[in-house]
Amino acid sequence: MIWTAGTGFPSTGMLLAHGVGGRQDLPIPFAAALAGAVVALLVSFAALGYLWREPRLAGVAAYLRRPAWPLQLAGLIAAGYFCVGLLFGPDTPENPTAGVFYVLFWVGMVPLSLVFGPVWRHLNPLRTLHQAACALLRRDPARGWRPLPAGVGYWPAAAGLFAFVWLELVAPERATLPVISLWLALYAVAMLTGAAVYGSGWFDRGDTFEAYSTVVGSMAPIVRQDGRFAFRNPLDGMAGLPHAPGLPALIIVLLGSTMYDSVSNAPVWVRVVQESGLPAPLLGTLGLIVVIALVAAIFLVATTWAARLGQVSPRTVAIELAHSLVPIAVGYLVAHYFTLFLFEGQRTLARLSDPLDTGANWLGTADWTLQSLGATPAAIAMLQVTVIVLGHILGTALAHDRALTLFPHRTAVAGQVPLLTLMVIYTVLGLFLLFAA
Amino acid sequence: MKLFAALLAGAALLLTACGASSEATTYSGPAKEITVTIANRTVTPPPGRVEVAKGQQVKITVTSDVADEAHVHGYDKSAALAPGAPATIDFVADQDGLFEVETHESGLQLLQLAVQD
Numbered sequence: 001m002i003w004t005a006g007t008g009f010p011s012t013g014m015l016l017a018h019g020v021g022g023r024q025d026l027p028i029p030f031a032a033a034l035a036g037a038v039v040a041l042l043v044s045f046a047a048l049g050y051l052w053r054e055p056r057l058a059g060v061a062a063y064l065r066r067p068a069w070p071l072q073l074a075g076l077i078a079a080g081y082f083c084v085g086l087l088f089g090p091d092t093p094e095n096p097t098a099g100v101f102y103v104l105f106w107v108g109m110v111p112l113s114l115v116f117g118p119v120w121r122h123l124n125p126l127r128t129l130h131q132a133a134c135a136l137l138r139r140d141p142a143r144g145w146r147p148l149p150a151g152v153g154y155w156p157a158a159a160g161l162f163a164f165v166w167l168e169l170v171a172p173e174r175a176t177l178p179v180i181s182l183w184l185a186l187y188a189v190a191m192l193t194g195a196a197v198y199g200s201g202w203f204d205r206g207d208t209f210e211a212y213s214t215v216v217g218s219m220a221p222i223v224r225q226d227g228r229f230a231f232r233n234p235l236d237g238m239a240g241l242p243h244a245p246g247l248p249a250l251i252i253v254l255l256g257s258t259m260y261d262s263v264s265n266a267p268v269w270v271r272v273v274q275e276s277g278l279p280a281p282l283l284g285t286l287g288l289i290v291v292i293a294l295v296a297a298i299f300l301v302a303t304t305w306a307a308r309l310g311q312v313s314p315r316t317v318a319i320e321l322a323h324s325l326v327p328i329a330v331g332y333l334v335a336h337y338f339t340l341f342l343f344e345g346q347r348t349l350a351r352l353s354d355p356l357d358t359g360a361n362w363l364g365t366a367d368w369t370l371q372s373l374g375a376t377p378a379a380i381a382m383l384q385v386t387v388i389v390l391g392h393i394l395g396t397a398l399a400h401d402r403a404l405t406l407f408p409h410r411t412a413v414a415g416q417v418p419l420l421t422l423m424v425i426y427t428v429l430g431l432f433l434l435f436a437a
Numbered sequence: 438m439k440l441f442a443a444l445l446a447g448a449a450l451l452l453t454a455c456g457a458s459s460e461a462t463t464y465s466g467p468a469k470e471i472t473v474t475i476a477n478r479t480v481t482p483p484p485g486r487v488e489v490a491k492g493q494q495v496k497i498t499v500t501s502d503v504a505d506e507a508h509v510h511g512y513d514k515s516a517a518l519a520p521g522a523p524a525t526i527d528f529v530a531d532q533d534g535l536f537e538v539e540t541h542e543s544g545l546q547l548l549q550l551a552v553q554d
Contacts, residue, residue, distance in 0.1 A: 022510020023534035026553055267485045270546045274480065280544070377533050377553055 024265065025339050025434075028381040033435040036385040040392045040427040044420040047396045048413065055404045059240035060232050065224065067122045067131070075123030085355030086184075091177045094357045098175040099348030101184075102168055107337045108345065109209065110330065113217035117224075120213035126188055127203045127210075130195040144199030153205060153245030156194065158253055160187065160208030162292075165257035169264065170284035211250055215241065216330055218323070238398055241323045248322040252299060255329040255426070256292030258336050259433055263291055266437035295426075299325070302422035310407030310415035320406055321419065324398035328423065331391020332430050335384035339375060346370055384434055392427040396420060464492035469530075473547045475501040475540065486549045489530045495550065497538060498525045505543055509550070511536040 082100055089095040112119055121127060134141035163183075173179050187208075194202040203210050218241045219234045241247070263269055264287060273283050300314075303321055307314040346368060353366040361367070399419040407415040469489050474481045489495055499507045501518040508515040509526055511534060516524040518540070526538075530552045538547045 022513075022536055023532065024536070026533065026535050026551055267549060270484045274478070274484065274545055277478070 026377045028434045032385045033431040036389045036431045037428050057239035057401045060236040071122035072128040075125050079125035089355045090357050096351035103344045107341045113213045117220035118214040118217035120210045126191045141200040148198040154250045155246035156206040157208045157211035158246050158249040161253045238323045251325045252296045256295035260288045260291040262433040262437040302418040305418035306415050310411045324395045327391040327394035331387045334387045388430050464490045468494035471497045473499045484546045486551050489552045491554050496527050506541040509538050
C-alpha cells in the first residue's frame, strides 16, 4: 500500500507512513516467477490424475466459543490506547495511529489468525461494548429485535471489506486522523446498530474484521475443542469453513483488492492515472472495482463451467468452492504485505510508545531501531513465490476434495478441469503481478 | 498423499535454488544522473522505473513550471522547486528496494528507483 503524503504538515514531517518510510519490494526475478508458475502447473496436472479418489477432508470447524473475558479486556485496553493517539495525538507522521490501524491491526491480523484461529471475536471491542451494554440493560446479548435472515450471510462483511480496502488503497488523505476517525466512527455505528437489531450473532458474519479473522483463521493448525488445545490439519480447517451466502464475495474482495494494490504501483498504471487528468481517487475507485470484478468474473466463469460439466447448480458450486480460494488469498496477502509488516510494524511499535509525540516512552519501545531481520531482496522474493505456490497447492487440494463430494463420480475428474484452470490463472496472475508491478 | 508431499518438497527445492542470493558489494561506478521536467502537470520522461546499483551515487534533477517540493521516499531526501529553476537531489542509494520519487504539492509520481545489488 502506498500512503500518500498529506499536505499541511511541517516540512520536516512531510512524509506520512509509507511502507518503511517509502520502501517497497523489488519485483521478483523472472526466473523465480517462472519456476513458481511451472510448479503450480505440475501440481495441478498431478492433482488431476493421482490425488486421492475419495473425499478425505473431514471439515473440522474452529469451535466458536463465547469470547473469553481476559481477551475481551485486553481488546478494550488496546482499543483505548489506540484512541489516545487517534483523538489526542498530533496529525503528523510521528503519530502511530495510521500504522497501528493499517499495519499492526489489518496486516497483523493475518499472522495472528493463522496461529490462533478466529481471535478477533474475542478481542473485538465493539462486540465487548455491545455485551456490556446488554448486561447493563439486563438483556440477552444473543437476542436482538429480530432474527438475522439466513440469506444475509457474509454479504455485510464483504461490503464492509470493500469499504475498508477503499479507505486503505484509494481514499484521499487516508493516513490522516480525521479520515481514519470518520471511517472508524461510521463503522462502529454500523456494527453496533447491526448488533442492536440482530443480536451479537451479527458480529459473527456481519463484522468485516471478525469475518476476515475467521476466514484466515480457518487455516490455523491449532484449535481449542472441549476446553483443550488440539492440532488440526489446516486443510480440514478450511474445508470446515461454514458455507454462507457472500463467502465467495468476501474472499474475492480480499484477493482482488490486494492484487489492485500491486497493479496501482505499476509504472503503466501510474502513467495512465497521471496523464488522464482525471482525479486520482476516481480512477483508483474504478481500478479497484475493475480488478475485483475481474477476479470475480474468472471465479464465476470457472465455477459455472464446472457446474455444467458436473450437472450441479452454479450457485452451489460457487459457494461450495469458496473455501478453496482462502489459501490463495492468504498466500497473496502474505507475499504482498510481508515486508510492510516487518518494517513498518517495527516503526509503528517504536512510535507507539509516544502517541502524543511529547518524547514519552510509555511502552519502552521508543528507542527501537529498524532491524532487517535477514530480509534481503533475494530472501523476500523466495518467500513471496513460496507462499503463493503453497497457496496454490492447498487451494488445489481443497478444490479437488470438494469436487469429489460435489460432482457425480463419473464427472468428478472432468469437473475439476475448470477449477484447476481457475487456480492456475490466479497463481500465474499473482506471480506476474509480483514480477511486473 | 505421498506424491503430494513429494511435490511440496520438490517445489521448495526448486524455489530455494532460484533464491540464491548474491553478496552485497560496494559500488564504485559513475553516478546515476536522472533529469525530469514537469510542465502543465505532465512529467517528461513519463514515470517509469530506473535501475540503480546499491551504493551508487544518484543525482535527480527536477525542473517544474510551478513551485513545489520533490521528494525521494524511503531515503527522505527532498528539494524545493522554484518555477523554471532546476533543483538536484543528490544521495547515495545505500538501501535496496523500490522507492518512489514524487512531488508533494502537485502529488505527481516522477519515477521509481529500483535499487538492488
